[in-house]
Amino acid sequence: MTPDEKIAQLYGLWVGASNEGAEVAPHQHDMDRPPSLDDLLPSGLGQLTRPFGTAPVDPALGALSLMRTQERIAAANRFGIPAMAHEECLAGFAAWGATTYPVPLSWGASFDPDLVRVMAAAIGRDMRAVGIHQGLAPVLDVVRDARWGRVEETIGEDPYLVGTIATAYIQGLESAGVVATLKHFAGYSASRAGRNLAPVSMGPRERADVVLPPFEMAVRESGVRSVMHAYTDTDGVPSAADEELLTGLLRDTWGFDGTVVADYFGIAFLKTLHGVAADWADAAGTALTAGVDIELPTVKTFGQPLRDAVAAGRIDEKLIDRALRRVLTQKAQLGLLDPGWSPVPPALAGADLTDPESLRGTVDLDSAAHRELSRRLAERSVILLSNDGTLPLGRPARIALVGPQAETPAAVLGCYSFPVHVGSQHPGTPPGIDLPTLRQALVAEFPGAEIVTVAGCGIDDPDTKGFTAAVRAARDADVVIAALGDRAGLFGRGTSGEGCDAESLTLPGVQQQLLDALLDSGTPVVLTLLAGRPYALGRAVTEAAAIVQSFFPGQEGTPALAGVLGGRIAPSGRLPVSVPAHPAVQPSTYLAAPLARASEVSNIDPAAAFAFGHGLTYTAFEWDDLEVTGAGAGEDGSAVTGTDGEVELSFTVRNTGARAGSEVVQVYLHDPVASVVQPVQRLVGYLRLPLEAGEVTRVRVTVPADVAAFTGRDGRRVVEPGTLELRLAASSADVRLTARAELTGPVRQVDHTRRLHARVTAAPGATG
CATH class of the missing domain: 3.20.20.300 (Glycoside hydrolase, family 3, N-terminal domain)
Structure with a gap:
């Protein structure tokens, strides 16, 4: 050539x-x-x-x-x-x-x-x-x-x-x-x-x-x-x-x-x-x-x-x-x-x-099978952050649907979806797919309810003139569904997306003020978020009847949200990012060293309102019967193995509620003493675990010493001897069981061929 x-x-x-x-x-x-x-x-x-x-x-x-x-x-x-x-x-x-x-x-x-x-x-x-x-x-x-x-x-x-x-x-x-x-x-x-x-x-x-x-x-x-x-x-x-x-x-x-x-x-x-x-x-x-x-x-x-x-x-x-x-x-x-x-x-x-x-029209890129896949993923990604028992809603007679996401078809789309990324530059072109609004999804989910819809405000404009009508609708309703969040866009044309960075993590525009006015109405408020990032939610963290978080869930997203609100779908998503408690405090990630957390020498507390891995369900799970094995056993019940070995754990998870649900078992590693500063804990394994009411399963976890590796002072990745904690948790802030492991032997250098996963598996048990 x-x-x-x-x-x-x-x-x-x-x-x-x-x-x-x-x-x-x-x-x-x-x-x-x-x-x-x-x-x-x-x-x-x-x-x-x-x-x-x-x-x-x-x-x-x-x-x-x-x-x-x-x-x-x-x-x-x-x-x-x-x-x-x-x-x-x-x-x-x-x-x-x-x-x-x-x-x-x-x-x-x-x-x-x-x-x-x-x-x-x-x-x-x-x-x-x-x-x-x-x-x-x-x-x-x-x-x-x-x-x-x-x-x-x-x-x-x-x-x-x-x-x-x-x-x-x-x-x-x-x-x-x-x-x-x-x-x-x-x-x-x-x-x-x-x-x-x-x-x-x-x-x-x-x-x-x-x-x-x-x-x-x-x-x-x-x-x-x-x-x-x-x-x-x-x-x-x-x-x-x-x-x-x-x-x-x-x-x-x-x-x-x-x-x-x-x-x-x-x-x-x-x-x-x-x-x-x-x-x-x-x-x-x-x-x-x-x-x-x-x-x-x-x-x-x-x-x-x-x-x-x-x-x-x-x-x-x-x-x-x-x-x-x-x-x-x-x-x-x-x-x-x-x-x-x-x-x-x-x-x-x-x-x-x-x-x-x-x-023309002979190639179908939006088949029923694809929509079903989109629906399944949307349903599994909806996160129930809080709930005082208001959810599932049952059969309310009158719902006030308030917020800028209530009747916005594109509320479920991210900035790299075609209708936003390209279609927005071609006004008048139909989106090419069905995008049911949240109102339409709620009408289908609650056919006997009267649904009064008021925008209240825009996504990011400062106009508060709609607050009066919004509060009036709230006071006249059995429950308020506050539909808030983001508008995806590019380079400043949205509140989320490429080039749409935020000065703080306050909800865009006057949405927080609208939310506060709804909380003051006296009617239970279910905050429903269609957003591209987590936001600090102010009073809603403690005062909302429930908070449901969804991150741009795609074209089947609003039926998924409506299904969770009504109870047809059991919420099973977990937070992939922490929800901050304060809008101007970043980072609030759980993956932090001790000095990055709250301390007596700073007046700023970066702790999250809802931690990484958090998510509620409509049922309850009980974890117990922890067993720890390794190459040997320490006097304190810990597993003992070499820096080239592995630790095996098992425990029981039981659905003690009256309906099916999914638990997400998360395995975190805590290394209390290391040659360089480590995060307080970090995720090393997880398993999504669906269980019917009354179902019991035995979960087995194999943790190779390799997953404790980190980059040492000389730039090489090493596994050091010492004591580790293995935290079996429902979230990074909800540890259910803790096992100790003692790694013995020399400091061991590892490379890109090391084992990367703690293996988490489940074997079905008896029901009852």
């Missing part, structure tokens, strides 16, 4: 994207008008950017257009190589008419990796059916500050939860033949003050023990084939320029052999935002040296600047060859280099391709 042909495989083209208008993303204005596809064709093309996720298009016609484009690309270059096509798939395939699923924060709330894996496989099958090869998901960033706008895109504040749920998602997507993409590697969510794309100040130990473990787990266990670098710089080194991260750790240590793609415009940012490159060629060379293989979303630094630099000897052509080998290997894995490759996607097989209009 000529240098031009090699380089052509290393960039994408965003056909149909514009750098004009108020609605484009920041720095998209800086995007050069891309060359036409015809200009690029003789040399070939590496990637096609978002053929479905740039403008609304009927899925069948979009598949046909992509097919025709691929035919042109393959026919025009000497080797017949088509492009890889990528799309967003963070809450479902981001295409018009495709099912929208709950956002990743709801995946975390479900504590159900098996269901997430099934969902991802369904998303992947739809993408492959219309000709898409790569999905830009999942997000493995660990929440460090809930003010960050992209919290809704994350899975939670705990590395183990993030790693296990993300790994399941990747396994599902990859099982459908779609290349999953880990992002954002690494540290993006730890930006200062929760500001999007702000510098990251964490040290190497926090990076190694909090930020990197989810990525490491995914690389080891998921079969992932692509990684996207983060926008941010950590201690002055941008991720796109970090050879130690992208090559030394990711490839040389962890053994990753896929492609590293640029976050959109990220290579150019080395010059424009980070100031570590003098010109576009310097930016390209820096990224290639670090280990970035593909420039997205469209050609800029990897175009003429890179070609000129290679010709002039400024950039070694071996860097081009290294990246090219990875790109072509991936295309070969996808069958794109096979002699019999066909551009016809499965969705169009056997169709009459000569009559495009006959294809």
Whole structure:
């Protein structure tokens, strides 16, 4: 291949994207008008950017257009190589008419990796059916500050939860033949003050023990084939320029052999935002040296600047060859280099391709089976934070439904759902899917009730004129359902989403004032939140009759919420992020060292109102009969094992209530004495445990000493001898049983081959 042909495989083209208008993303204005596809064709093309996720298009016609484009690309270059096509798939395939699923924060709330894996496989099958090869998901960033706008895109504040749920998602997507993409590697969510794309100040130990473990787990266990670098710089080194991260750790240590793609415009940012490159060629060379293989979303630094630099000897052509080998290997894995490759996607097989209009409406991306999956995940992610017995509601005669989320169809959607991310830029275009409002769902759930609906206020405007009508409706009702929360958007056009960071964690606009007025009405208030992040809830924590939290639960979200309120569905979600007690105190994550907690030397208490892992049910569970075994037994009843051993526990969980429910068994590790400061506790295993009324099960937990490993003073990961506590808990603040384990022997160094999981399993027991 000529240098031009090699380089052509290393960039994408965003056909149909514009750098004009108020609605484009920041720095998209800086995007050069891309060359036409015809200009690029003789040399070939590496990637096609978002053929479905740039403008609304009927899925069948979009598949046909992509097919025709691929035919042109393959026919025009000497080797017949088509492009890889990528799309967003963070809450479902981001295409018009495709099912929208709950956002990743709801995946975390479900504590159900098996269901997430099934969902991802369904998303992947739809993408492959219309000709898409790569999905830009999942997000493995660990929440460090809930003010960050992209919290809704994350899975939670705990590395183990993030790693296990993300790994399941990747396994599902990859099982459908779609290349999953880990992002954002690494540290993006730890930006200062929760500001999007702000510098990251964490040290190497926090990076190694909090930020990197989810990525490491995914690389080891998921079969992932692509990684996207983060926008941010950590201690002055941008991720796109970090050879130690992208090559030394990711490839040389962890053994990753896929492609590293640029976050959109990220290579150019080395010059424009980070100031570590003098010109576009310097930016390209820096990224290639670090280990970035593909420039997205469209050609800029990897175009003429890179070609000129290679010709002039400024950039070694071996860097081009290294990246090219990875790109072509991936295309070969996808069958794109096979002699019999066909551009016809499965969705169009056997169709009459000569009559495009006959294809309209023939590809269904929102099947009943997909909606059922979305419904199941939405139901399992609804979290009952508090309840004084008001829920389930039974049969109220008169319900006051008050709040800006009451009659808003998009209240269930995150910022990367198609109707928000793309559809919002095309006014008048229908969403392509059914989005029942909360009012509609409640009418269906409570057919005998009179439901009076008052908005009261907007999501983030300061107008309080609607308070009077809202309070009047509340006083005349048997119960108030306060429907509050966020509006997903991009770059300041929402209260949650990319570039929609929060100054504080007070509910947006005047929603807290509305909530307080409803609490003063004298009628029981059930606070129902449709949001993208946790908020401090003020008086409602102690005064609301109940609080139900949902994180943008997708198109089936409002029926799921209504079902929980009415009792048809037993709530079973658990908090993937802590709910703060105070709006201006961050971070409030449970994953904190002793000095990050309340103390006598500070007047600020960062304790959460509702802790990570918390969630109530409509039944009750009893935990007892703990047994601890290991290599030996200490005098105090603790298990004794070596720093290379494991501890085994078992205990009984019994549903003592009158109805079925799900407990989420959580295993936390507490290391009271270590050579470096440790979090007070951290999650090392969990199990979602559905039990019928009266059902009993024996839960068995195997904890390898490896999960006690941490990064020591010299930067190496070690397991130290000493005493550990294993806390068996219903949340990080609700420990039910505690076991002690004594690790004996020498300090043991471990690496990326160490065991990552405490194994938690259940064996059915007797009922009665």
